[in-house]
Amino acid sequence: AQRVTQPEKLLSVFKGAPVELKCNYSYSGSPELFWYVQYSRQRLQLLLRHISRESIKGFTADLNKGETSFHLKKPFAQEEDSAMYYCALSGNGAGSYQLTFGKGTKLSVIP
Amino acid sequence: DTGVSQDPRHKITKRGQNVTFRCDPISEHNRLYWYRQTLGQGPEFLTYFQNEAQLEKSRLLSNRFSAERPKGSFSTLEIQRTEQGDSAMYLCASSSRTRREQFFGPGTRLTVL
Numbered sequence: 001a002q003r004v005t006q007p008e009k010l011l012s013v014f015k016g017a018p019v020e021l022k023c024n025y026s027y028s029g030s031p032e033l034f035w036y037v038q039y040s041r042q043r044l045q046l047l048l049r050h051i052s053r054e055s056i057k058g059f060t061a062d063l064n065k066g067e068t069s070f071h072l073k074k075p076f077a078q079e080e081d082s083a084m085y086y087c088a089l090s091g092n093g094a095g096s097y098q099l100t101f102g103k104g105t106k107l108s109v110i111p
Numbered sequence: 112d113t114g115v116s117q118d119p120r121h122k123i124t125k126r127g128q129n130v131t132f133r134c135d136p137i138s139e140h141n142r143l144y145w146y147r148q149t150l151g152q153g154p155e156f157l158t159y160f161q162n163e164a165q166l167e168k169s170r171l172l173s174n175r176f177s178a179e180r181p182k183g184s185f186s187t188l189e190i191q192r193t194e195q196g197d198s199a200m201y202l203c204a205s206s207s208r209t210r211r212e213q214f215f216g217p218g219t220r221l222t223v224l
Binding site: 008009032034036043044045046049086088090093096097099100101102104 | 114141142144146151152153154155156167169202204206211212213214215216217218
């Protein structure tokens, strides 16, 4: 069974401080990992996917298969980063298109 | 607007009533998904369509729930004989033939009294 664990429900950091949102997964194979973000009163939106290895809004995430982790990092937090962040996993087999989400971490950036 | 749309945005109903939600995916997307999200939880998968075929259903989808995508475009999710435990945000998402990332709609918030 596939599972995504986000151990922190709430993370508070000061503006300008580094941010790391943790995500661990369980999957018997090579999954595809995503980070989604939900700003206040907005819909869930894709932040980044591990395959593209890109940086969006200063955030990066590296897939560590040995530790089965996909932590989200940003060197300097901004107030506009305050939001709910969800880590999600998709299988890589044919038909494995559903996303399995973690419970989410609420990031609060203190000015 | 080329994003995923859902209707209605809010629905309040009494226990035992039937409700139906609609989702319009991004036009060129052939896959459509339904999720349910309750307070403090991430979205949980309910079911998914590829074109008009319903290919996967979660165990969460009891026999009171039915979903359709008759022409491979919009989809409906019906809940019969609603229960208070059905109160949740129902999310729809779509994805293209070639990429796995899903694009979400704003959701329909259901409250069962």
